[in-house]
Amino acid sequence: MRRWAQTSVVLMVLVGWVGLIVACGQSEPAASPAADQASQVSGPRTGQQIFAATCAACHGADGKGAENWMVRDEDGRLPPPPLNGEGHTWHHSDGVLYGIVSEGGAGIGFGSNMPGFKEELTREEIVAVLEYVKTWWEGKAIDGFPIAESQRELSEADPYPIDEG
Numbered sequence: 001m002r003r004w005a006q007t008s009v010v011l012m013v014l015v016g017w018v019g020l021i022v023a024c025g026q027s028e029p030a031a032s033p034a035a036d037q038a039s040q041v042s043g044p045r046t047g048q049q050i051f052a053a054t055c056a057a058c059h060g061a062d063g064k065g066a067e068n069w070m071v072r073d074e075d076g077r078l079p080p081p082p083l084n085g086e087g088h089t090w091h092h093s094d095g096v097l098y099g100i101v102s103e104g105g106a107g108i109g110f111g112s113n114m115p116g117f118k119e120e121l122t123r124e125e126i127v128a129v130l131e132y133v134k135t136w137w138e139g140k141a142i143d144g145f146p147i148a149e150s151q152r153e154l155s156e157a158d159p160y161p162i163d164e165g
């Protein structure tokens with residue numbers, strides 16, 4: 001009797017597992033490829049996708065910037081700085097960062113090889129790519145100073161420009 005009870009418990013567990021495996025096997029091929037395709041084909045690009053396509057060539061895929069980013073080139077201009085929190089980009093408010101990406105370095109008043117992207121990227125795309133850059137600052141501190149929080153405080157007084165479109 002005890003043995004019979006044990007066997008039936010084992011059987012029930014087995015049947016449960018098989019049922020689960022069958023259920024998983026059935027639902028997967030039907031649901032996921034369509035969902036994947038939808039997210040790739042339509043809908044706005046993510047900040048990460050925009051960064052990879054538009055910024056990484058100069059600032060590096062991981063936002064590390066050029067090796068000697070503090071040393072001016074022969075043309076007197078600065079190489080692409082790190083955007084990952086190692087440099088000083090987090091000293092800028094959202095409003096200033098938006099201006100740099102939209103107008104370019106020259107657009108905000110200094111000789112610079114940072115291009116402006118206002119023809120190429122929408123306001124939403126510029127905000128998305130900057131929000132992606134800012135994810136690198138989360139949890140980072142310089143001499144115990146939390147850079148993401150500091151940048152947020154700075155941006156309260158100077159946020160992204162209001163959407164006029």
Ligand code: HEC
Pocket residue numbers: 051054055056057058059077078079080081083087088089090092097100101105111112113114115117129130133
């Ligand atoms: C053609 C190369 C190039 C591309 C592409 C480029 N940048 Fe830059 N970027 C630079 C250079 C060079 C500088 C430094 C400008 C200076 O200080 O004169 C810079 C500076 C910046 C700064 C200011 C950094 C600071 O610490 O003051 C930000 C922010 C920035 N870039 C963001 C971006 C984003 C976001 C993209 C993509 C949408 C992008 N850049 C694409 C070359 C580039």
